[in-house]
Amino acid sequence: MPIRPENRHRYPANWKTISLHIRTVRAAGRCECHGECGRGTHTGRCPNHNGGTAYGTGSKVVLTVAHLDHTPENCDETNLRAMCQGCHLHYDRDHHRHTAAATRRAAIEATGQLAITDPAA
Numbered sequence: 001m002p003i004r005p006e007n008r009h010r011y012p013a014n015w016k017t018i019s020l021h022i023r024t025v026r027a028a029g030r031c032e033c034h035g036e037c038g039r040g041t042h043t044g045r046c047p048n049h050n051g052g053t054a055y056g057t058g059s060k061v062v063l064t065v066a067h068l069d070h071t072p073e074n075c076d077e078t079n080l081r082a083m084c085q086g087c088h089l090h091y092d093r094d095h096h097r098h099t100a101a102a103t104r105r106a107a108i109e110a111t112g113q114l115a116i117t118d119p120a121a
Contacts, residue, residue, distance in 0.1 A: 003072075010072040018075055019065045023050065027082035029063060036068075037087035048084035057086070064088045 003011060012018070023029065031046035041056060048054055050063035066083045067074060070092065083091060 007072060012073075012075055015075070018080070022065045022077070022080050023063045023082045026077070027063070030082070031061075031063065031084040031087055032082045033084070033087040033091070036081070037083065037090040038093075039087065039090045046084060046087055048086070050084075054084065054086060061085070066091055 003015075026032075029050040031048040033042075033046040034044060035042065037046075048061045048063075050061055052061045053059070054061045062085045063082055064085055066081045066088045068079050068081055071079075
């Protein structure tokens with residue numbers, strides 16, 4: 001998945017090399033998700049291969065590298081997992097929801113308004 005420009009500084013200078021190693025050498029081009037994504041659509045290891053056709057959707061598979069702790073600075077191999085874009089997006093969904101809520105709250109507060117606190121956000 002593309003790195004957002006505002007987060008680029010959080011990745012090491014050799015991120016492309018690290019990512020390529022995880023995707024091609026360790027994972028051999030196949031999604032390493034064993035259900036951590038929570039999709040509930042596969043048992044055992046995800047069958048998606050980079051460049052292949054994604055099961056269930058028919059879209060082209062793009063293999064990405066997920067940070068299991070959602071911290072780009074932590075590039076220890078035990079914290080990295082090659083995941084197809086579907087598994088990666090599902091794995092990150094709660095993290096994305098929380099960061100989006102914080103971004104919306106900050107934008108509202110920047111206008112001088114007080115945000116209504118939503119305990120579910």
